[in-house]
Amino acid sequence: MSVFDRNKVKEVLKPIVDSTYKAQQEEKDIYKNTLDCFSAAIDASIRGITLEEWIESEKQRQAQKTLQNKIGDFHQKMLGTLEGVTDLGVGEVVDIIYEDKKIVAEIKNKHNTTKGNHKKSIYDDLVSVLERHEGYTGYYVEILPKNGRSYDKAFSPSDNTTKTSREKSEHIRVIDGKSFYKLITGDNNALKELYSLIPELTAEILKESFDINRNANNIKDNQFFSELFEMIFP
Incomplete structure (x- = not known):
């Protein structure tokens, strides 16, 4: 028997997925908060990438920060x-x-x-x-x-x-x-059950909100999906 009500989990997840996807798609003005050109030069040099590539990775980092802020009360x-x-x-x-x-x-x-x-x-x-x-x-x-x-x-x-x-x-x-x-x-696997629901529900939300197709099995069937959980919660 499942610990979680699937529909309730989806309801909690939806605003997180929606806002994160929108943040990833928006053309952000990353210069608005005074980009650190010194940090950019050092990081790009260490990683062996161009500054243009660094800018793109910085956009993704800021979108990830949006997700982290939303996940706080998840x-x-x-x-x-x-x-x-x-x-x-x-x-x-x-x-x-x-x-x-x-x-x-x-x-x-x-x-x-x-x-x-x-x-x-x-x-x-x-x-x-x-x-x-x-x-x-x-x-x-x-x-x-x-x-x-x-x-x-x-x-x-x-x-x-x-x-x-x-x-x-x-x-x-x-x-x-x-x-x-x-x-x-009372279930030792409750948190893992919740984790296992995330890819499928995220794919459903993306389809319903943005008509974007994602194959949840690409995440769930990847061996590292389970390994990642076990590394954090042995």
């Missing part, structure tokens, strides 16, 4: 499609709440998204929410873990101003993405 919204999980949206202290398992969580896409001195603020936010939700556990979720490690441990970030660490508590934890999806769904 997992928050995706977790919110699961039964019983509420996506609290923008502006709340935490990102999601799951009353059935008494869980609140702040979701970050990558382990280094949050700088060390900001992690104490996440800790403090979790503490403030737990004061209003007795018996709950607060999680700081790092979807993409460092060096492919899995972890679910007490979260005790350092405070640079006091040179101390926040007090350890079994009810305030840091966890990797795969482990958190398993915690929420």
Whole structure:
């Protein structure tokens, strides 16, 4: 039985795919934000490409940045499609709440998204929410873990101003993405299932939005598709 509702996943994915495709097709004025000619000369020389080729690669890099900005709340919204999980949206202290398992969580896409001195603020936010939700556990979720490690441990970030660490508590934890999806769904393969849906749904969205044909099997049937996931989540 599938963990995810395919239509709900597609609904979350659609604005990300649409905006990224549009960004790739637009003729961007990459000079608008003052292009660094020194960086261009150094990078082109190192890579052995012309400056014209460098400009084209820079356009693609900026389009990729658009995708990265959009993907920031991808997992928050995706977790919110699961039964019983509420996506609290923008502006709340935490990102999601799951009353059935008494869980609140702040979701970050990558382990280094949050700088060390900001992690104490996440800790403090979790503490403030737990004061209003007795018996709950607060999680700081790092979807993409460092060096492919899995972890679910007490979260005790350092405070640079006091040179101390926040007090350890079994009810305030840091966890990797795969482990958190398993915690929420009870399925160890939940995150991989979501990953496997992406190529096919992306192809459908491109066809429906732009009449662009993409063969999802070119991605899914590539051996590296599975290997890439396993490298990040061993």
